[in-house]
Amino acid sequence: xxxxxxxxxxxxxxxxxxxxxxxxxxxxxxxxxxxxxxxxxxxxxxxxxxxxxxxxxxxxxxxxxxxxxxxxxxxxxxxxxxxxxxxxxxxxxxxxxxxxxxxxxxxxxxxxxxxxxxxxxxxxxxxxxxxxxxxxxxxxxxxxxxxxxxxxxxxxxxxxxxxxxxxxxxxxxxxxxxxxxxxxxxxxxxxxxxxxxxxxxxxxxxxxxxxxxxxxx
Amino acid sequence: xxxxxxxxxxxxxxxxxxxxxxxxxxxxxxxxxxxxxxxxxxxxxxxxxxxxxxxxxxxxxxxxxxxxxxxxxxxxxxxxxxxxxxxxxxxxxxxxxxxxxxxxxxxxxxxxxxxxxxxxxxxxxxxxxxxxxxxxxxxx
Numbered sequence: 001x002x003x004x005x006x007x008x009x010x011x012x013x014x015x016x017x018x019x020x021x022x023x024x025x026x027x028x029x030x031x032x033x034x035x036x037x038x039x040x041x042x043x044x045x046x047x048x049x050x051x052x053x054x055x056x057x058x059x060x061x062x063x064x065x066x067x068x069x070x071x072x073x074x075x076x077x078x079x080x081x082x083x084x085x086x087x088x089x090x091x092x093x094x095x096x097x098x099x100x101x102x103x104x105x106x107x108x109x110x111x112x113x114x115x116x117x118x119x120x121x122x123x124x125x126x127x128x129x130x131x132x133x134x135x136x137x138x139x140x141x142x143x144x145x146x147x148x149x150x151x152x153x154x155x156x157x158x159x160x161x162x163x164x165x166x167x168x169x170x171x172x173x174x175x176x177x178x179x180x181x182x183x184x185x186x187x188x189x190x191x192x193x194x195x196x197x198x199x200x201x202x203x204x205x206x207x208x209x210x211x212x213x214x215x216x217x
Numbered sequence: 218x219x220x221x222x223x224x225x226x227x228x229x230x231x232x233x234x235x236x237x238x239x240x241x242x243x244x245x246x247x248x249x250x251x252x253x254x255x256x257x258x259x260x261x262x263x264x265x266x267x268x269x270x271x272x273x274x275x276x277x278x279x280x281x282x283x284x285x286x287x288x289x290x291x292x293x294x295x296x297x298x299x300x301x302x303x304x305x306x307x308x309x310x311x312x313x314x315x316x317x318x319x320x321x322x323x324x325x326x327x328x329x330x331x332x333x334x335x336x337x338x339x340x341x342x343x344x345x346x347x348x349x350x351x352x353x354x355x356x357x
Binding site: 081082084085086088089092095096126129130133134158162167171173174175176177192193194 | 246248249250251252254256285287289292293294295296314315318320322355356
């Protein structure tokens, strides 16, 4: 059996171990807070997808590529002007979001982008008329199919053109989520449907504030 | 029964059935200037004891009207088309943005916010209901 000295030695070792762990925890800077600070639900952090080169054309005929994403927060949504129900609803919501960003004084740091998934029909002129009807502060992006695909494929948006109807028109199935890109052109979050302006803007403010503590934009 | 009573009776039956289908709050969303179609919305209640089917909608203001439904499957927005649509007895249905709606094609004139447009709904049993739909901006 163990002697009294052995018991005392084991007891001392256990006490010292607990003491050591306590010191370790105490001296680790922000032991608890640090792990909480680097995590936010629904944010692709710390490994967001970097958006690489792409070439699209905005509704005013200017080139819009990855350089135009840098330095600003971007909220992207995808649709087409012939879209009868869902896209006009989203455009109206995004116009409301734009107003909320202006009210909060962050409009200089952010841009709302409507990307057409029907670039053949949605020419720059058509996009411009559409954008100006809903909210001229939103930027419409189009170009050739190849150009639009260079952005769409990186973000993971899918779209499918339907069979033409009697009059030659067709519908397009498309991703209805919104995509948040940070000022370093990284995809940091996706907002699922159903959309409403209050949720989108408050979510944007939360993520912006969260990442601004971790990243020097 | 005198022969002349049959058409009268038929008219009375139709009128009763029409009263049993209530269509309310019909509105048409104003479209951007280059779009030659509109989406329409309404509420409908079948107060009868029988199911009824909506077979067609017509209007002097549009060339063609169809019943559509926006659906989402795995965050992909899609459109479904319906030849007709059934309403169960005692049930109320909302045709609202993002769900079931009317697609109104080929407007015969430019529609402005505040305009009123007649819509004629044709159901089974030859029931016809006409409502006035108000043209509104989506942001109103």
